[in-house]
Amino acid sequence: MCGIVAVIGSRDAAPLLIEGLKQLEYRGYDSAGLATVDPRPESFGGLLTCKRAKGKLVNLMQLVEKEGSPGQLGIGHTRWATHGKPEVRNAHPHRDSSGGVAVVQNGIIENYTSLRKQLELEGIRFTSETDTEVVPHLIARELKSLKKQTKNSISSSMLLEAVRTVSSQLKGAYALAVIWEEAPDALIVARRHAPLLIGLGEGEFLCASDTPALAGFTRTILPMEDGEVALLTPLGIELYDSEGQRQQRSPSLLNGVENVANKRHFRHFMLKEIHEQPETARLWVDRHLPAGLPAEAPVALPFDEPFYEDIERIQILACGTSRHAGMVGAYLLEQFAGIPTSVFYASEFRYSAPPLAPKTLTIGVTQSGETADTLAALAMEDKRRKEHGGSAYASRQLGITNRPESSIARQVPHILDIGAGIEVGVAATKTFLGQLLAFYGLALTFATRRRSRSLEEIISLTRELRDLPNQLSNLVDEHDQLAETLANRFSDTQNMIFLGRGINYPIALEGALKLKEISYIHAEGYPAGEMKHGPIALLERRVPVVSIVMPGVVYEKVLSNAQEAKARDAQLIGVAPKCLETEIFDTLMPMPKVSEWISPLLSVIPMQLLSYHIAANRGLDIDQPRNLAKSVTVE
Ligand code: F6R
Numbered sequence: 001m002c003g004i005v006a007v008i009g010s011r012d013a014a015p016l017l018i019e020g021l022k023q024l025e026y027r028g029y030d031s032a033g034l035a036t037v038d039p040r041p042e043s044f045g046g047l048l049t050c051k052r053a054k055g056k057l058v059n060l061m062q063l064v065e066k067e068g069s070p071g072q073l074g075i076g077h078t079r080w081a082t083h084g085k086p087e088v089r090n091a092h093p094h095r096d097s098s099g100g101v102a103v104v105q106n107g108i109i110e111n112y113t114s115l116r117k118q119l120e121l122e123g124i125r126f127t128s129e130t131d132t133e134v135v136p137h138l139i140a141r142e143l144k145s146l147k148k149q150t151k152n153s154i155s156s157s158m159l160l161e162a163v164r165t166v167s168s169q170l171k172g173a174y175a176l177a178v179i180w181e182e183a184p185d186a187l188i189v190a191r192r193h194a195p196l197l198i199g200l201g202e203g204e205f206l207c208a209s210d211t212p213a214l215a216g217f218t219r220t221i222l223p224m225e226d227g228e229v230a231l232l233t234p235l236g237i238e239l240y241d242s243e244g245q246r247q248q249r250s251p252s253l254l255n256g257v258e259n260v261a262n263k264r265h266f267r268h269f270m271l272k273e274i275h276e277q278p279e280t281a282r283l284w285v286d287r288h289l290p291a292g293l294p295a296e297a298p299v300a301l302p303f304d305e306p307f308y309e310d311i312e313r314i315q316i317l318a319c320g321t322s323r324h325a326g327m328v329g330a331y332l333l334e335q336f337a338g339i340p341t342s343v344f345y346a347s348e349f350r351y352s353a354p355p356l357a358p359k360t361l362t363i364g365v366t367q368s369g370e371t372a373d374t375l376a377a378l379a380m381e382d383k384r385r386k387e388h389g390g391s392a393y394a395s396r397q398l399g400i401t402n403r404p405e406s407s408i409a410r411q412v413p414h415i416l417d418i419g420a421g422i423e424v425g426v427a428a429t430k431t432f433l434g435q436l437l438a439f440y441g442l443a444l445t446f447a448t449r450r451r452s453r454s455l456e457e458i459i460s461l462t463r464e465l466r467d468l469p470n471q472l473s474n475l476v477d478e479h480d481q482l483a484e485t486l487a488n489r490f491s492d493t494q495n496m497i498f499l500g501r502g503i504n505y506p507i508a509l510e511g512a513l514k515l516k517e518i519s520y521i522h523a524e525g526y527p528a529g530e531m532k533h534g535p536i537a538l539l540e541r542r543v544p545v546v547s548i549v550m551p552g553v554v555y556e557k558v559l560s561n562a563q564e565a566k567a568r569d570a571q572l573i574g575v576a577p578k579c580l581e582t583e584i585f586d587t588l589m590p591m592p593k594v595s596e597w598i599s600p601l602l603s604v605i606p607m608q609l610l611s612y613h614i615a616a617n618r619g620l621d622i623d624q625p626r627n628l629a630k631s632v633t634v635e
Pocket of ligand 1: 319320321322323365366367368369370371374426427428429513514517630631632
């Protein structure tokens with residue numbers, strides 16, 4: 001949520017900031033702003049200019065083009081509103097009363113109310129409703145007192161000192177970038193529980209919340225650790241930990257981060273990313289199911305033997321679409337691999353976790369690797385296990401993510417990188433598929449090690465997974481056209497129901513979530529057998545029902561549930577292989593005949609494409625739906 005960039009060097013800062021912000025707009029698009037400092041050759045210090053605009057980045061770009069924002073030092077921000085409406089006055093950067101100190105922030109300052117009251121008592125007038133505005137005022141107050149102590153001799157380390165002091169007064173999770181017009185050669189950045197990376201260029205540095213903003217600038221990066229504060233000048237970096245100890249760390253190389261702002265020939269990133277799924281699957285198969293491994297152990301996962309030893313249960317923590325992937329994962333881990341598995345909303349787990357069970361593997365699933373609730377739930381679980389002590393209760397954690405350089409990778413000891421490439425569309429599609437595949441890899445591995453499945457079953461699932469890229473390729477093309485023709489019929493729909501059972505129940509939930517988030521149509525996903533216990537009362541002619549009916553243990557049952565809906569006049573859309581029984585559907589989205597195990601990897605495709613085309617038909621902003629952001633770094 002919210003993206004920040006900051007730059008110091010010898011080139012004009014504003015264009016670099018705008019380029020960086022373009023790559024971060026997926027984190028929020030309620031408003032955007034930047035501030036730059038232009039050194040004044042005739043006197044000490046510089047002149048701070050600040051430009052802010054409501055709405056998308058393009059509005060800020062027009063403003064900067066018209067009015068300019070000079071200087072080689074600057075900070076920028078793209079906002080997802082938490083405190084205060086999306087208005088210019090609430091847009092970042094925020095400044096102190098003199099206008100000389102400017103701050104951008106990503107996160108939430110939890111104790112801002114008491115800090116604001118205190119500052120107001122001291123006579124400070126606030127101009128926004130944000131939590132962030134306390135920060136420039138506190139820094140300015142600190143600078144004033146430091147200036148007094150040093151009899152007005154100004155230095156870049158004075159700003160560092162002020163930010164460090166103020167950071168210690170802030171509660172919450174945040175990343176900050178700060179500039180001060182009296183120190184035009186100093187940029188201060190700080191992070192606590194929110195991501196921030198420093199990119200090292202030649203004689204210049206660019207900091208950002210996420211790697212895509214750095215990729216076009218440099219490949220050499222220094223991810224900041226929690227609690228660190230850095231002073232950047234054109235000459236170098238001074239990095240300090242939360243205790244004020246100077247840190248020396250070698251930078252790392254940024255690999256495989258493409259320029260994300262390229263839609264190719266697709267109308268939207270979401271459609272491009274749906275079409276990238278056969279490739280996501282192909283890469284996964286090549287990497288984890290390579291030919292040549294023994295049939296009884298066909299999967300190559302990046303963990304050694306001890307990782308799998310004596311695990312008696314698994315718990316999965318995630319939010320939104322990632323949680324739906326976790327639900328499919330739980331089904332596979334329980335039903336295929338025979339390990340009792342529970343799935344939790346991370347936001348619930350962190351405050352009401354079940355009693356500790358021994359020999360438990362905890363899996364956090366997060367495509368961004370930055371979801372605050374998921375990270376906090378994992379941290380809480382780790383802490384309570386460490387406090388409990390005893391080897392049976394030891395903390396064992398694994399993260400499934402698309403961003404191996406993100407915060408989750410620094411928090412948990414094992415990472416399964418789904419390698420789907422950066423996803424820009426706010427609605428998760430290819431990363432969902434990647435997360436599912438990660439669970440197939442785990443389930444196959446556990447099943448082979450525990451011998452919970454016969455060799456024939458292992459070979460059969462492996463074969464189907466190897467064939468998945470081809471299956472997906474045909475399906476995506478066919479359903480793209482089909483969904484486009486169907487969408488017209490459902491564009492004015494007010495309510496839609498998605499039904500599934502067993503391993504496809506999470507896909508019904510995912511179908512409903514996709515439709516809600518991008519088309520703003522109310523939708524519900526239900527286990528098909530639950531309809532008769534209440535929700536069936538909603539059904540009538542105007543309510544389309546999408547029923548996922550894939551071969552398997554519940555095939556006849558879901559068909560009967562679909563018949564019950566038809567008897568209530570609902571318009572029935574079937575996601576099922578074509579056959580005599582599926583003639584009951586008003587519309588069929590035909591599926592290949594595959595095993596029940598593998599079916600979610602395919603049945604999700606019509607869900608994604610139907611939602612996409614309905615939203616496109618309604619003329620909506622599919623890649624940046626209202627009120628949402630790609631990376632949810634607030635609680
Ligand atoms: C829906 C969607 C969200 C995310 C959720 C968790 O399309 O993308 O529901 O799945 O915000 O995000 P991550 O996976 O980054 O933890």
